[in-house]
Amino acid sequence: MKRVTSVDVARAVGVSQSTVSRALADDSRISKETKRKIQKAAADLGYTPNEIARSLQTNKTNMVGLIMADILNPFYPAVLDLMTQQLHQMGKQLMLISVPAGFEVDDVLPSMLQYQVDGVVITSAVLSSHMRDLLQNRRTRVVLFNRSLEDFSVNSVCCENRAASIEVARRLINSGHRRLAIIGGRPDTSTHRERYAGFEEELRLHGLELVGDEIGGNTYDGAYEAALRLMKGRRKPDAIFCIADVMALGALDAVRSKLGMKVPDDISIVGFDDIPPASWPAYDLTTVRQPIRAMVSRTLSLLFDPDNFPPMAVQVPGKLMVRGSARLSAPVAT
Numbered sequence: 001m002k003r004v005t006s007v008d009v010a011r012a013v014g015v016s017q018s019t020v021s022r023a024l025a026d027d028s029r030i031s032k033e034t035k036r037k038i039q040k041a042a043a044d045l046g047y048t049p050n051e052i053a054r055s056l057q058t059n060k061t062n063m064v065g066l067i068m069a070d071i072l073n074p075f076y077p078a079v080l081d082l083m084t085q086q087l088h089q090m091g092k093q094l095m096l097i098s099v100p101a102g103f104e105v106d107d108v109l110p111s112m113l114q115y116q117v118d119g120v121v122i123t124s125a126v127l128s129s130h131m132r133d134l135l136q137n138r139r140t141r142v143v144l145f146n147r148s149l150e151d152f153s154v155n156s157v158c159c160e161n162r163a164a165s166i167e168v169a170r171r172l173i174n175s176g177h178r179r180l181a182i183i184g185g186r187p188d189t190s191t192h193r194e195r196y197a198g199f200e201e202e203l204r205l206h207g208l209e210l211v212g213d214e215i216g217g218n219t220y221d222g223a224y225e226a227a228l229r230l231m232k233g234r235r236k237p238d239a240i241f242c243i244a245d246v247m248a249l250g251a252l253d254a255v256r257s258k259l260g261m262k263v264p265d266d267i268s269i270v271g272f273d274d275i276p277p278a279s280w281p282a283y284d285l286t287t288v289r290q291p292i293r294a295m296v297s298r299t300l301s302l303l304f305d306p307d308n309f310p311p312m313a314v315q316v317p318g319k320l321m322v323r324g325s326a327r328l329s330a331p332v333a334t
Contacts, residue, residue, distance in 0.1 A: 069124035165198030181212030223247030
């Protein structure tokens with residue numbers, strides 16, 4: 001069966017092929033009546049525009065690339081869903097590439113750029129200077145999501161990680177906790193560094209030091225084992241701050257199921273992200289809620305703002321969600 005083309009639609013309506021292309025692209029130069037006739041003819045004939053051909057004409061694909069390195073973290077499916085929704089409302093599509101374990105952005109970014117995406121959002125740990133130069137030379141916009149670079153050479157959007165972690169430490173200390181420990185994720189990420197630094201900074205301000213410091217690798221299993229190691233230490237913690245909820249869930253299950261401890265009576269556990277399971281009755285996790293909707297909106301604004309130069313590092317405030325996994329008294333008025 002012969003494939004229907006824009007030439008067939010043009011012949012049916014009695015207009016030129018270029019008029020059909022402009023009408024289906026919602027060009028304001030084409031009258032509403034002509035657009036209506038062309039749209040009806042296209043539907044009757046079963047014609048759909050060739051987006052690849054259109055992109056060659058306009059030099060735009062209306063596609064945004066999303067490079068995600070931690071796709072198993074329950075935080076990111078919500079990000080993916082919201083970003084897809086907001087892009088759809090803008091008439092754009094999302095192309096997702098997951099970075100396999102053991103690989104970096106540099107390994108997958110060239111493949112994505114072959115599709116001529118209009119912009120790239122990256123949630124991975126690092127972006128090399130070589131790749132930054134490549135993106136700049138191609139004039140491809142890029143925004144780091146939930147990540148930042150110390151030299152501010154690339155647009156970035158993240159939660160106020162340091163400030164939120166300071167608040168977590170302050171609330172725990174003001175509620176009587178003195179033996180505080182932390183379970184980190186990946187030390188090479190900005191989220192790990194900022195949350196760790198904020199938490200430790202507040203402890204020092206009160207004359208305290210961490211009684212334990214373990215790496216959970218941003219995984220449930222990693223944090224499960226990390227929590228058990230912490231509880232074998234000479235000074236057992238009375239509170240553990242996990243810099244991601246997926247690790248807080250692992251720590252919770254470890255101290256309860258393996259050690260028979262009561263949470264929060266014996267130990268307080270606080271997370272960061274507010275993923276869906278955090279509010280489940282089985283966990284009732286006290287955590288910092290990341291403002292995902294606002295972060296996604298700012299990310300896409302930076303991606304498509306033609307006047308956005310020099311690059312910006314946007315930080316959006318988080319919110320401490322007090323639930324049942326931590327013994328927290330009311331905040332002290334200042």
